[in-house]
Amino acid sequence: MSINLRRASLAGFATLGVAALLAGCASAPSDTASTSGSDAASDFVPCMVSDSGGFDDKSFNQAGFEGLTEAADKLGVKPVTVESSADTDFAPNIDQLVSGGCNLIISVGFLLADATKAAAEANTDVNFSIIDDSSIDLPNVKPIVFDTAQAAFLAGYTAASFSKSGTVGTFGGMQIPSVTIFMDGFVDGVNYYNEQKGTSVKPIGWDVAAQTGSFTGGFAAGVEAKTAAQGLIDQGADVILPVGGPIFLSAGEAIRDSGKEIALIGVDSDNFETAPDLKDLFLTSVLKGVKAGVVDVVDTSAAGEFDAEPFIGTLENDGVGIAPFHDFESKVSPDLQGELDTIKAGIIDGSIQVESPSTP
Numbered sequence: 001m002s003i004n005l006r007r008a009s010l011a012g013f014a015t016l017g018v019a020a021l022l023a024g025c026a027s028a029p030s031d032t033a034s035t036s037g038s039d040a041a042s043d044f045v046p047c048m049v050s051d052s053g054g055f056d057d058k059s060f061n062q063a064g065f066e067g068l069t070e071a072a073d074k075l076g077v078k079p080v081t082v083e084s085s086a087d088t089d090f091a092p093n094i095d096q097l098v099s100g101g102c103n104l105i106i107s108v109g110f111l112l113a114d115a116t117k118a119a120a121e122a123n124t125d126v127n128f129s130i131i132d133d134s135s136i137d138l139p140n141v142k143p144i145v146f147d148t149a150q151a152a153f154l155a156g157y158t159a160a161s162f163s164k165s166g167t168v169g170t171f172g173g174m175q176i177p178s179v180t181i182f183m184d185g186f187v188d189g190v191n192y193y194n195e196q197k198g199t200s201v202k203p204i205g206w207d208v209a210a211q212t213g214s215f216t217g218g219f220a221a222g223v224e225a226k227t228a229a230q231g232l233i234d235q236g237a238d239v240i241l242p243v244g245g246p247i248f249l250s251a252g253e254a255i256r257d258s259g260k261e262i263a264l265i266g267v268d269s270d271n272f273e274t275a276p277d278l279k280d281l282f283l284t285s286v287l288k289g290v291k292a293g294v295v296d297v298v299d300t301s302a303a304g305e306f307d308a309e310p311f312i313g314t315l316e317n318d319g320v321g322i323a324p325f326h327d328f329e330s331k332v333s334p335d336l337q338g339e340l341d342t343i344k345a346g347i348i349d350g351s352i353q354v355e356s357p358s359t360p
Helices: 018-023 060-075 087-099 110-122 148-162 177-197 223-234 247-258 276-281 290-302 336-349
Strands: 046-049 080-083 104-108 127-131 141-146 167-172 202-204 239-243 263-268 282-288 311-313 320-322
Touching (some): 087 110, 104 110, 148 320, 290 311
Parallel strands (some): 239 263, 263 282
């Protein structure tokens, strides 16, 4: 069994002992939960298992980790976090957290759905939550999902408005709903710009109707991601949306190597803030309220108010959105922000329909 613990330098919290993890059946150390405080929350142990991107992916997993630690700090308890390095780690990692006495186990990502469901069915006294999946219908599993097509629509409109070449592109890590929902919204936003402006900006890398496009096959930065980005650059794209955690790092490398003026659009978190080495490349980012969703489920669980009603992030509840233009503020059209505000209002009131096969 391969278990990868969160580095202590990042976590700063108690984690499961290495010997206990290797044993595969031992209980967590006695200091896993805080012993201070007299309320019921002092015995509460919130836990999280990452997908293979790890908690320092500057994106999806990291946002979840930050939400967990923020909520735990507020409660005065110590969380347990375990990283996965491969899909085969998911089930044993979750099982180990169950054995370690976790009251709430949060799985980061759609790919952990099968392992989360199996563990929840086998351990009805433990509460679970899963980010980016709504397929599990159990009373002890709360989905945290996001209608990111809405926010990506705004990003697509922005990309089309900013493009000088008339071509913008996107590529993903894996072809799963939590990835393709971004790509659907992005392409639809580009097409909406064309409808409104009478232009012909071309979106490449994803065909909404056919649901086919460019994918690296995983969520790791590396040759595959750089090659995918380079393919879009070679076709003339001057705005690129990489969807899949740290694959944007390789896209940034491809842009640097090209020597061309090409903008990136980040996902999940404001990558201008999380990836300072590339901040000059970010036109904006499509934001998910992963951190807010995690804080919400930890708070309610600690208070004994856990429920399985999905947390759905939308433009209306600020669960999704786009980041500021930062260094691009002076480079975008002065009319763009007003247009985006109008589009956002239209999406919220239903006058502008934004739909994806992956909409939660």
